[in-house]
Amino acid sequence: MRILHILNHTRRLNGNVHAAVDLACAQVKLGHNVCMASGGGDFDRLLARNAVEVAFLDQERKPLALLKSLWTLRRLIRDWKPDIVHAHMMTSAVLSAPICRLSSTPLITTVHNAFEKSAVLMGLGTRVIAVSEAVGKSMQQRGISASKLHVVLNGTIGSARFEGRDRTPASLRGRSILFVGGLHPRKGLPDLLEAFRVAHEKYPESHLYIAGGGPFEAAYLQLATETGCANAITFVGAIDEPFPYMLAADIFVLPSHADPAPLVLSEAREAACAVIGTSVDGIPQLLGFGEAGILVPPRDPQTLAAVLCELLADPGKLDMWKARSQLHINNLTIERVARETLSIYKSVRSPGAETVSA
Incomplete structure (x- = not known):
């Protein structure tokens, strides 16, 4: 054809x-x-x-x-x-x-x-x-x-864009939480910053990594400084290849307010992260409607914080959700x-x- x-x-x-x-x-x-x-x-x-x-x-x-x-x-x-x-x-x-x-x-x-x-x-x-x-x-x-x-x-799994990609995990600190996406309101990063503030108070060894660039970068940097735990938040910037960060991260979070079918979720699942996503648009389907990742309501930092705390508190539960990210992975x-x-x-x-x- x-x-x-x-x-x-x-x-x-x-x-x-x-x-x-x-x-x-x-x-x-x-x-x-x-x-x-x-x-x-x-x-x-x-x-x-x-x-x-x-x-x-x-x-x-x-x-x-x-x-x-x-x-x-x-x-x-x-x-x-x-x-x-x-x-x-x-x-x-x-x-x-x-x-x-x-x-x-x-x-x-x-x-x-x-x-x-x-x-x-x-x-x-x-x-x-x-x-x-x-x-x-x-x-x-x-x-x-x-x-x-x-x-x-x-x-995206098996994409030509990823042939020969670096599969060496990045060096991340503590219990690592990762966000990858554009820095604009639709992606819900302020919700994650607030949720991380709550979780970090209970689990100070946790660290948040933010990979991506966009028009709200300066505003989100300021929000991060206002959390009181800015030393535990790293803005990686816009990078062509975030996969090494995914390979090293314990938890991947996508707190979007709207997201038709984000490609980044299949990458995070391929990397065997424990995945948390909001129950909007195509995110539930990409997470097996809750079988391969945890779904939380959008615009709800408190619920997101509670889920983060559950995973940070229980290594067994964290490992379980990492394993569940591989359910029906061939569909991606x-x-x-x-x-x-x-x-x-x-x-x-x-x-x-x-x-x-x-």
Whole structure:
């Protein structure tokens, strides 16, 4: 099968990009011809190394640039002759839809961030992939028919991005708690800082590590100083490879207020951390609905603190949750994601397949 993926860019520190790059590389390994058209970025070399063709498609949101992009994409589809076009971002979907209609090429779209108002435009696809059951329900509520929606849960284990990765655990202090994510309100870091303040009072040997960058970094640094235990909180900064921290951490916490299907949870589970996540969006599904990780309410530092204290107080319980992180871990592989996605492609290419209007 010839598969053309469309992305705004291929820069790091963007979960949509990571998921699309992982998928493209996995599809090549399964024997398909794959091309990635985007504005370029950090992952272009990785794509080329994994035999994914790379095409430049500037998708800057300016009228003249978008008109030029339409022409470039039309020519690419005409010359490369894909069996499937797969768009991963709103601009990509809007650009692809008219050209796919003209060329009778099925358009698949993936909704990565359902909380964005523009996500409803992903309904332009012949089929729409939701990255978790929660995202699928959200898109149905916003008017996308169930007949064109398919859920393919995110997974990263076995990703080409991780080939040759350093598997040497980082050197962390005490009973270590780790957060990895962007430093902005949606990720709920202030809740974790408050929960850690409470837990640290009872277990002063505990230490919190925060890996990530973002617009609220200065504000969160100030919050950390106000906890009274700033010497037990380390801001690692934005790093390309947090896996060594995960390998060394005892507890991984994702206190998000909204998170469609965060890739970081499959990494934390692969590293065999005891995982705590909030019961929002796709997090419960990624944690086996509570079987492979502990679920707590969002925006509830006191409950989070109580769970942290339980794990810090009882090494046996901590080890139990580390072991439970491995339950059904094979469901989080990129190969499973690729195969499920390919089955959706085949459903719109098979003889007599119904074409669903947008």
